[in-house]
Amino acid sequence: MESERDLMLDGNAAAGVLQEIFGEEMTTALTTCDECATVSQMAMLRVFSGGPGLVLRCPACEAVMVRIAQTPRGTFVDVRGVRQMRLPLPSIR
Amino acid sequence: MSERFVTRGFVGKRQDAGTAANRIPPGQHLVKDFPVLSAGPTPRTDLRRWSFRIEGLVKEPAQWTWDEFGKLPAQEFVKDISCVTKWTKLDTRWRGVSADVLLEHVELDGRARFVVAFSDGGYTTNLPLPDVINGQAFVAYEYDGKPLAPEHGGPARLVVPHLYFWKSAKWVRGLRLIERDEPGFWESLGYNNHGDPWKEERYSGD
């Protein structure tokens, strides 16, 4: 049986969905957790998938940073847990 | 959504429901295992600090410690469960306390019409009060004759088998009675507010 820690993936696993939403490669984007102010590249966020949607949590305090649900009526994105996002310059990929 | 390209030979891990077909809600498939799906890390709550509360629109809130909760009249429930991720599992066997028993310990304010179940880790889900009473919901602490495992929501999980399983909040710590509906964790993100699998109420607008 899988242990619960194996349920924890990281932002690399969400790269496809994030690129679909933002139109850019997002795993190198910097995000600031609204709860604890920790700055992480999106690849480092903890990802919980497999449920109704995708939940990205802060690696430091585990607060929910991003929630994504893809439904037949569109993709719902909640970024309330992100205080700030910094996208890399397009020229630097 | 793009056009579907059918993959030769792919069926998923679904089984033929056979004679149980009439017990499988539309769009669902039967599983034998018990998938573990979580929106967050599994909390490890010290049972000495665990409590279960009924609060909100009640005259006096009620609260039980783990030991007190274990002394409440318990029942065995054998139920079919359906997850919105399309699996259905038949005849799951639980032991726990009916929501009716819990609600007997409080005097409801006449304005109470909805219930928000809240959990360790911050998860919430909302339910109309009529979906919680009359034997339709219970707080389970045993599964298949054993203490409910943490990955399945232990020490205690709300189980509302007639609705999609995201309504059955893992690691539940209480019920809050409210007057105006408050969409919970998934209900506020495009999922259906009610979630009846037989009506395929998966997404908001279904």
Next chain:
Amino acid sequence: MKRTLEWQIATVKAIRQETANVKTLTLALLKWVPHRPGQHYDIRLTAEDGYSAQRSYSIGSEPERHGEIDITVEPIRDGEVSPFLDDVVVVGDRFEVRGPIGGYFVWEASDGGPLLLVAGGSGIVPLMAMARHRAAVGATVPARLLYSSRSFDDIIYRADLDALANRDGLQVFHTLTRSQPEGWQGFARRIDDRMVAEVNKPFGPKAQVFICGPTALVETAADAAEAAGVAAERIKTERFGPTGA
């Protein structure tokens, strides 16, 4: 780089048995674009009735191989995509893919080194793309791989790793956690601080570290690399879990 991800149809060109239960599928892509080693593709399978499942698979091949990619599949019990890829798929089958995806867990020869790669089980796949790319472009960046497998027979890409070690100067250190063949010279325990420090010794704090595997291994190895003096921003990790199912 603004680029919309588009699904395309991949055709299974070859299937190779890597170990008793791990296979590599070579997928031919009409709209192939060079990937950055470490990137992955999403795979989407759809049943006749519309039921569909999607998973991510790391690319194991180097971008210098044009028009096709390798993915390596370890069937996960109770999974639905990996058992299909393992069991049902034959050469000539087609399914949907999109990619390449990801930009964090990537290494190209121009990024320099020295390069410390740490893998557990099928976590070797994206690191293999890096090692093969390094060899394909003739890079002389010093590179070491620490690779944890359960047993000798569970080592994925064993022959290819031997070849990379002999021809291209990749230094490979195996550890076998469950059983070791007689006369085994390598490590014989789970990856720990001491092991990482020993393998990284010639590189010290200058190492660029890529770690891929199950969460416990990733955390141990990342902590160990930090303890060895490598700055956190030079350590990149990718965790494996049941999305690979």
